[in-house]
Amino acid sequence: MNRPSYRRLGVDERRRQLLERGAELFTSHPYDELSMSKIAAEVGISKALLYHYFPSKQAYFEETLSAWAEQLRERTEPDPDLPPIEQLKGSLDAFLALVEENAIAYKNLIRSAAGVTEIRELIDEVRLKTAQRILEALYAQEPPPKARTAISGWLWFMDGACLNWIEHRDIERTELRDLLLGVLMGALLAADAVPDLA
Amino acid sequence: MNRPSYRRLGVDERRRQLLERGAELFTSHPYDELSMSKIAAEVGISKALLYHYFPSKQAYFEETLSAWAEQLRERTEPDPDLPPIEQLKGSLDAFLALVEENAIAYKNLIRSAAGVTEIRELIDEVRLKTAQRILEALYAQEPPPKARTAISGWLWFMDGACLNWIEHRDIERTELRDLLLGVLMGALLAADAVPDLA
DNA sequence: TTGCTTGTTGACCGTCGGTTGATAACCGTA
DNA sequence: TACGGTTATCAACCGACGGTCAACAAGCAA
Numbered sequence: 001m002n003r004p005s006y007r008r009l010g011v012d013e014r015r016r017q018l019l020e021r022g023a024e025l026f027t028s029h030p031y032d033e034l035s036m037s038k039i040a041a042e043v044g045i046s047k048a049l050l051y052h053y054f055p056s057k058q059a060y061f062e063e064t065l066s067a068w069a070e071q072l073r074e075r076t077e078p079d080p081d082l083p084p085i086e087q088l089k090g091s092l093d094a095f096l097a098l099v100e101e102n103a104i105a106y107k108n109l110i111r112s113a114a115g116v117t118e119i120r121e122l123i124d125e126v127r128l129k130t131a132q133r134i135l136e137a138l139y140a141q142e143p144p145p146k147a148r149t150a151i152s153g154w155l156w157f158m159d160g161a162c163l164n165w166i167e168h169r170d171i172e173r174t175e176l177r178d179l180l181l182g183v184l185m186g187a188l189l190a191a192d193a194v195p196d197l198a
Numbered sequence: 199m200n201r202p203s204y205r206r207l208g209v210d211e212r213r214r215q216l217l218e219r220g221a222e223l224f225t226s227h228p229y230d231e232l233s234m235s236k237i238a239a240e241v242g243i244s245k246a247l248l249y250h251y252f253p254s255k256q257a258y259f260e261e262t263l264s265a266w267a268e269q270l271r272e273r274t275e276p277d278p279d280l281p282p283i284e285q286l287k288g289s290l291d292a293f294l295a296l297v298e299e300n301a302i303a304y305k306n307l308i309r310s311a312a313g314v315t316e317i318r319e320l321i322d323e324v325r326l327k328t329a330q331r332i333l334e335a336l337y338a339q340e341p342p343p344k345a346r347t348a349i350s351g352w353l354w355f356m357d358g359a360c361l362n363w364i365e366h367r368d369i370e371r372t373e374l375r376d377l378l379l380g381v382l383m384g385a386l387l388a389a390d391a392v393p394d395l396a
Numbered sequence: 397t398t399g400c401t402t403g404t405t406g407a408c409c410g411t412c413g414g415t416t417g418a419t420a421a422c423c424g425t426a
Numbered sequence: 427t428a429c430g431g432t433t434a435t436c437a438a439c440c441g442a443c444g445g446t447c448a449a450c451a452a453g454c455a456a
Contacts, residue, residue, distance in 0.1 A: 008403055008452045035443060046405050051445065120309075145368040149359050150377060156358025157385075161351030170343040179344060179388050183351065186384015190377050206421045206434055233412060244436045249414065398456080405450075412443065419436075425429085 006045075018043065018053055022064040027105035031061060062122065068105070072098060072126075084137045088184075092177045096162070100173060103166045110159055127155045138188075147193035154180075154187050204243075216241065216251055220262035225303035229259060229310040260320065266303070267324075270296060282335050286382070290375045294360070298371060301364045308357055325353045336386075345391035352378075352385050 009017070021043050025034055036057055040047040054060035075094040078087035099106045109123075131151045135143045143151075158180055165176050188194050207215070219241050223232055234255055238245040252258035273292040276285035297304045307321070329349045333341045341349075356378055363374050386392050 004452060006404065006452080011403080014403080036445080037443080047444090048406080048446080049404055052404075055445095057444065145366065146373060146377060149362045149366075149369060149374070150381070152362040153355040153359030153377075153381065157351040157355040157381075160354025161347050164347045164350040168343060168346070171347060175344060176347065179348060179351075179385070182388025183348070183355075183381065183385045186388060187355075187377070187381045190380020190384060202421055204421075204435060209434080212434080234414080235412080245413090246415080246437080247435055250435075253414095255413065400455085401453090403450105403452080405448105407447090407449105409446075410444100413441100415440075416438090417436105418438100419434105421432105421434075423430105423432085425431105426427100 014049075015053055018050065018060075019064055022060060023067070026061055026064050027068075027102065027108065030108050030111065036060075065109075068102070069122075069126075078133075078137075085181075087137060088134065089177070089181060092180055093173075096173050096177055099162050099166070107163065107166055110163060127152075131155060134184075144191070144193050146191035147188060150187040150191040150193065151184075154184050157183055157187075212247075213251055216248065216258075217262055217265075220258060221265065224259055224262050225266075225300065225306065228306050234258075266300070276335075283379075285335065286332070287375070287379060290378055291371075294371050294375055297360050297364070305361065305364055308361060325350070329353055342389070342391050344389035345386060348385040348389040348391065349382075352382050355381055355385075 022039065025039055025042065036050055037047050040050050043050075050060065054063065072095070075098060076091045078091050080087070082090065131148075134151055135148070139147070161176065161180065165171065171179075185194070220237065223237055223240065234248055235245050238248050241248075248258065252261065270293070273296060274289040276289050278285070280288065329346075332349055333346065337345070359374065359378065363369065369377075383392070
């Protein structure tokens, strides 16, 4: 008689669909311009169902981007057999490639997603871990305050430069990579904290 | 008979009060944690009156900070009689002093910046103008792309380093200033774009 | 056909930024 | 002292947000 008024999917299938569509939407629109209602409408379900599968908008966002984060972690993992400088160079290349591939997503991420406390903490954590990775590679012991400040600033430099790069697209990726490397060295030099690299 | 249920102030007086209290509130709390209702309650008026004096929350916020912005502009205005390097040094000193004096406000500003569109645009504009000012001082013509990217990144570096500085407070202001100067030079060097300064 | 499981929904809540028409405080005047 | 006009002020409202909940119905097993 009556056709069903909605299609009933298995939990796994629905979940997969929501993560997939969510990734598409969240990477192509700023976080705060996407309401849960809009997402639900876009997918063709009710908002309540979204909240049945994810406890909050933030959590949904996080899960949605977890695949992306995993890729970031993997691809920027340095080759331990190489000398420190080369490790850094490789990681930077990988990072910039990822940014270039996902320019819009990166832009939206930096520009808007960080405003949500939990997400910002996530990004801060990535930055902090990256800083630690670099500092550990460069120093045996506790790094001096100026070096720590310099590295912290440099990571911000990276985001700023990447945004500018994406915006204008008038320099090569390798140029940007060398710029970033050079600035890092310059920063450590200016911090009177150039470690032994040779 | 009946005591008046509210006090009626002159436009100028009320306006001054709202700007004053607004400045206090906006510099001591993150932007998105302050609702217009809360502000109104805090001041002891209705929300509608707030909107009678200011067209929007953003505009209110901006006007509230305009005195601060004016101070920033004035105090960082370089002395044109000095050589470029000294101009920059002076501006940096002034900027860092201002940040140190208003550490909490600065922190709130930068932190809310990521997520709140209005603030982000405000800061982006300041960044852009500052970058232009620096580039104009350094180059006669249109700056090369790499230099532009480097400057843009450096401004982000500054914010990141300032936040780290405020957070830890374990280096001197002059040290940070020299670090920033050194990094700027390093960045321009890495961008193959060191201008004539001597 | 019935009944059970559970995926799914419409209606609701409090709060947000923002709007509007009525109200009442204050001042000039008589 | 009373009154009338100006306008500073407010209560009530709006649509949209993130989030919640009891109830419905799709699909399978009997």
